[in-house]
Amino acid sequence: MASAIAAISLFATMEFAFISGASAQLPIEEVAIAVAPAKSSANLKANAPEESGPELPTLIEMSDATAVRSMDMLMVSVMVQQVEKARTPKGAKKIAANIAKEKYGWGSYQFSCLNTLWTRESNWNYRARNPRTGAHGIPQALPAAKMDVIHTDWRTNPVTQIRWGLHYIDVRYETPCKALAKFKRSRYY
Secondary structure: OHHHHHHHHHHHHHHHHHHHOOOOEEEHHHHHHHOOOOHHHHHEEEEOOOOOEOOEOOEEEEOHHHHHHHHHHHHHHHHHHHHHHHOOHHHHHHHHHHHHHHHHOOOHHHHHHHHHHHHHHHOOOOOOEOOOOOOEOOOOEOOHHHHHHOOOOOOOOHHHHHHHHHHHHHHHHOOHHHHHHHHHHHOOO
């Protein structure tokens, strides 16, 4: 956990360096956690103080090119945090509400329909599986392999399941409330 916090701190510092156009100076101990030794050593300069001690850590100066790659690492870090948050029903609901609002423009009324629908389908459990039909995940995709269109990690990634479910509802029913109405009529959507 400490290394994850250090990595997040590192990424935030790198993001600032990228946005400001300046080079960032970071303690080498933090960089060692998040940056693997790479062929980009030409972009890094190590400044070792004359007297090294606990109060004088070695610093690394990063160029703009390194900062750009750090943005990729920052995005991966944010996605990992989203996935971990979505592994609980409460977190999955927050992630779904954000995606529904940002990507589809669905507000709280549509989310209440989505919440009712997916609570009945899976209780927001990304590991939910119907043994009779084989429907899987938060949206209970049938067949479950349909979620491959979003990403192949649908078995273990609740965010992939949420993205697929929202896309399915948008394409097939236009809104979660219309999908819920269909579910109430026929016990599936």
